[in-house]
Amino acid sequence: MSKIRILPEDVSNRIAAGEVIERPASVIKELAENSLDAGATQITINVSRGGRSSIKVIDNGCGMDSEDSLLSIEAHATSKIKSAEDVESIASFGFRGEALPSIASVSRFELRTKTPDKTIGTEVLVNGGIIKSVSEIGCASGTSITVKNIFYNIPARKKFLRTVNTEEFHITEIVLLMALANPGVGFQLSFDKRPVISVQAESNLRTRATMLLGKDTVSAMLPINYSENDIHVSGFVARPGLSRASRKDQRTFVNGRPINSNTIYYAIKDAYHTLVMKGRFPPVLLFVKIDPTLIDVNVHPAKKEIRFRDGHSVGSVIKNGIDQTLKNIVEGFKPSPGPTITSNHVNTEIKAESELSDNGVTTENSQSPLVDTASSEKRENLSRQETAGDSGMYPIPKPPIPPPDSSVDLTTHQSTIDDGTSVSAVCNNNLLELRILGAIGNLFILAEGRHGLVLIDQHAAHERIMFEKVLKQMKLKDGIRQGLLMPITVDFSNADTKIIAENLSHLSKLGFEIEDFGNNTFIISAIPAHFPQDNISGMLMDIVDQLRNSPASPKRPDEAKIAKIACKAAVKAHDHLTDKEMSNLLKELNAMELPFTCPHGRPTMINLSFKELEKRFGRRQ
Amino acid sequence: MKISVPTHSLVMSLRKVLNIVSPRSTLPVLSNVLLTASKNELSLFTTDLEICITTKITAEVESEGQTTIPAKKFGQIVSTLSGENVTIETDSELITSISSGKALFKIMGLNPSEFPKETEFQENQTLLFNKMDFLKILKKICYSSSKDQTRIILNGILLSMREGNLTAVATDGRRLALVEKVLDNQDSLIDCDVILPSKVVNELQKLLDEDGDASIKLSDSNATFIIDNTVLTTKLIEGSYPNYRQVIPASFTNSIQLPRENFSEVLNRVSIVVNESGSSVKFSLEQDEAVLEANSAEIGEANESMQVAYQGDPLSISFNPDYLKDPLKVLDCDELTLRFNDEYKPVVMLGDEGFLYVIMPMRS
Numbered sequence: 001m002s003k004i005r006i007l008p009e010d011v012s013n014r015i016a017a018g019e020v021i022e023r024p025a026s027v028i029k030e031l032a033e034n035s036l037d038a039g040a041t042q043i044t045i046n047v048s049r050g051g052r053s054s055i056k057v058i059d060n061g062c063g064m065d066s067e068d069s070l071l072s073i074e075a076h077a078t079s080k081i082k083s084a085e086d087v088e089s090i091a092s093f094g095f096r097g098e099a100l101p102s103i104a105s106v107s108r109f110e111l112r113t114k115t116p117d118k119t120i121g122t123e124v125l126v127n128g129g130i131i132k133s134v135s136e137i138g139c140a141s142g143t144s145i146t147v148k149n150i151f152y153n154i155p156a157r158k159k160f161l162r163t164v165n166t167e168e169f170h171i172t173e174i175v176l177l178m179a180l181a182n183p184g185v186g187f188q189l190s191f192d193k194r195p196v197i198s199v200q201a202e203s204n205l206r207t208r209a210t211m212l213l214g215k216d217t218v219s220a221m222l223p224i225n226y227s228e229n230d231i232h233v234s235g236f237v238a239r240p241g242l243s244r245a246s247r248k249d250q251r252t253f254v255n256g257r258p259i260n261s262n263t264i265y266y267a268i269k270d271a272y273h274t275l276v277m278k279g280r281f282p283p284v285l286l287f288v289k290i291d292p293t294l295i296d297v298n299v300h301p302a303k304k305e306i307r308f309r310d311g312h313s314v315g316s317v318i319k320n321g322i323d324q325t326l327k328n329i330v331e332g333f334k335p336s337p338g339p340t341i342t343s344n345h346v347n348t349e350i351k352a353e354s355e356l357s358d359n360g361v362t363t364e365n366s367q368s369p370l371v372d373t374a375s376s377e378k379r380e381n382l383s384r385q386e387t388a389g390d391s392g393m394y395p396i397p398k399p400p401i402p403p404p405d406s407s408v409d410l411t412t413h414q415s416t417i418d419d420g421t422s423v424s425a426v427c428n429n430n431l432l433e434l435r436i437l438g439a440i441g442n443l444f445i446l447a448e449g450r451h452g453l454v455l456i457d458q459h460a461a462h463e464r465i466m467f468e469k470v471l472k473q474m475k476l477k478d479g480i481r482q483g484l485l486m487p488i489t490v491d492f493s494n495a496d497t498k499i500i501a502e503n504l505s506h507l508s509k510l511g512f513e514i515e516d517f518g519n520n521t522f523i524i525s526a527i528p529a530h531f532p533q534d535n536i537s538g539m540l541m542d543i544v545d546q547l548r549n550s551p552a553s554p555k556r557p558d559e560a561k562i563a564k565i566a567c568k569a570a571v572k573a574h575d576h577l578t579d580k581e582m583s584n585l586l587k588e589l590n591a592m593e594l595p596f597t598c599p600h601g602r603p604t605m606i607n608l609s610f611k612e613l614e615k616r617f618g619r620r621q
Numbered sequence: 622m623k624i625s626v627p628t629h630s631l632v633m634s635l636r637k638v639l640n641i642v643s644p645r646s647t648l649p650v651l652s653n654v655l656l657t658a659s660k661n662e663l664s665l666f667t668t669d670l671e672i673c674i675t676t677k678i679t680a681e682v683e684s685e686g687q688t689t690i691p692a693k694k695f696g697q698i699v700s701t702l703s704g705e706n707v708t709i710e711t712d713s714e715l716i717t718s719i720s721s722g723k724a725l726f727k728i729m730g731l732n733p734s735e736f737p738k739e740t741e742f743q744e745n746q747t748l749l750f751n752k753m754d755f756l757k758i759l760k761k762i763c764y765s766s767s768k769d770q771t772r773i774i775l776n777g778i779l780l781s782m783r784e785g786n787l788t789a790v791a792t793d794g795r796r797l798a799l800v801e802k803v804l805d806n807q808d809s810l811i812d813c814d815v816i817l818p819s820k821v822v823n824e825l826q827k828l829l830d831e832d833g834d835a836s837i838k839l840s841d842s843n844a845t846f847i848i849d850n851t852v853l854t855t856k857l858i859e860g861s862y863p864n865y866r867q868v869i870p871a872s873f874t875n876s877i878q879l880p881r882e883n884f885s886e887v888l889n890r891v892s893i894v895v896n897e898s899g900s901s902v903k904f905s906l907e908q909d910e911a912v913l914e915a916n917s918a919e920i921g922e923a924n925e926s927m928q929v930a931y932q933g934d935p936l937s938i939s940f941n942p943d944y945l946k947d948p949l950k951v952l953d954c955d956e957l958t959l960r961f962n963d964e965y966k967p968v969v970m971l972g973d974e975g976f977l978y979v980i981m982p983m984r985s
Contacts, residue, residue, distance in 0.1 A: 535771040
């Protein structure tokens, strides 16, 4: 007898379940995505005991007739694609036809569904993958699925379920992501009958994001809207100076699907280069829209990862988009150069500014005890929302898990944060309008601005000025090359060879003279005169790595050197500056492309708003 | 061990051996100097395991013996002593007393048996050379060696012996300096190539301070320099030096003569306006005139012309100013010769006898 045999269907379904269904949150993700694919405008999710006891997902989508409802729990049965070609251009969330049979095989599963044109619906009961009964039932249009006792028949998997709190956290995050990606759909999530998320169908992402992430978070970010090469990037990105200790708040979506993609993360990192410190992550809420034929979703059963057919161009569009958005804000601060800016534009800028000055500021709780005591009152309001991981350097009060009682009226809840202005890493003042009051400790320049007291780190500020100056000078020298008496041969891997071959013109613009010698060997006969002259092959490898990770605009190999020059040339802490020097420093800083941080990503200025000061003096509640 | 030595001669000898001591080592004894007293001599020995150096001075030896003490501290102490003589005495606890005049130091040492032994090797041949001649050769080329830690071979200098001729070469891949010298009075020379580490080149320049003869013993992997009462032994850099003959153009379309000092002055003046790396100076030639120009976006520009005998087509070549300045500082000749083809090909500078310098131009 042969040793190899085809596994029975229930076994293969359980194996598939292992990939697709990791925990209750993945059940909810699969079911709610089905609802979205079914065109639902309202999705209600009821969870008891963190999903261990039961998960119920009710939608008002198109429903199924009795025949389809039975087919839906067959493996690889799906209505979403028809042929192999369809896999190439997937526009729906699901397509593998794995979710329902997988879920049904590891739980007690109840499906009730009715199409709008029928008067009677269907009920299917499945236990551990075996259909127990199919009957007609009266129910509302749409589909309602109840998943009870998940993993009851897989004790090994059941052991891996975490505490109710942890599972609830994961469920909240999944629903939050879906709700952010689908503002047009109302979401209700409740844990053991306590409502947690409750949002109406909206037309506008900002409203939805505000409801879910809090007004503070959203107004501390900049709206982004950018298209290039038929790739569209929208959403919100952090203002310079705002960053978190983890990537948790970088929520990225591709065609509405929450995605973890290194391509996107690299692009974000690149765009914020020198604006955030190493190891810090600017929060973003980023939606990428791209032709579905240009991505491959079919990489990971849970579809958390995707492949881009052309990752380079996606990365560069994202980076350009963020770059432009960040540069616009800087432009907004500068005095308008003349009537070229339309009044409309100016108005929106001012509006954005004033809105931000009210709430778009961040608490800095871990650094100064002063701030801690002063904002303790506010902290009370927030304490329930702040999870332990949120105590980063500039944590924005943001409810990753909104407290249960707040969901009833999120707006009231948020209004308590509204006037919670405090120390800001982001300064919204036009630097030229600042009235310099003096300096303390020969280190911080104090100035009065429209919105309060501004503290400027003289070294960091001057460092940024010197950095941009030297960078500009260096850029002028790009292309000047030092010939080599003895050409250097460098061997690359196949993949790197391709990158070099594609980027020969870029490298030549920098000042390299590189010739393909065949067999992945290149001959370098000249090198950029202003780049570090040592370790040429190492420098070229670094450039290739940069080109691979972020093809849009690789970091210059001499940037570290420039930052060092800038640091040395800049006035130091404890250097005494006269009034004239201080005002000139601000004037020059104002002219910088990215004035808010030093080249190492530390903030150059901090704003202490009037509201914050008034609160500390007890003039304001 | 108990000895007495003149302070001045101890200071001078210590200077010769102190630079070899590496500032950081995982082997503590390497920070020390090994003192050995025997007959009427004190020898000082230091090593970093690549290079070792011994120097001897005459001393009044009361009792023979050995000890090691921290080299840098010993150097500091001795250089500040005001007494004419220094008395050094080591007890059985390895504590060394250093006294001079009314000053007394007690310095803790390490066991001399832990100290690495001097490298010994069987030499293939011994060369005799004049100290001043050899010093000049080193000075005329050493600035051209590379500082790039990824190209160890180019960090050193090449000494190539061929049919009674010595060629010394240093290059960093952008410019190359070379000196050729006939080795006279040497019998039965074996052709060989050795690459000396840059640290040795630096130390040799300090040791070769006066006239007289010295000798080199060579093997395939080591070299020993015997200079008066100092012996420096080093490992050679392994590997083969690039074919330097290949980079020297075989023919030139043009050649000009320049007064060295004047050219050097003009070059220094003009290049004041460029100060950061990656800047160039432009050397332009027209009928009977050479112009040096420099400019930088943030400072300004400068130019100065010189009279030269030149009849060729107008031509301008850009150089890294440092690459031009370096040889001008060390040459002795009054007249320089520059030979070139066009603005892209290597340019050759000739001056002192046997000296040849090749620079690769900059281009944009």
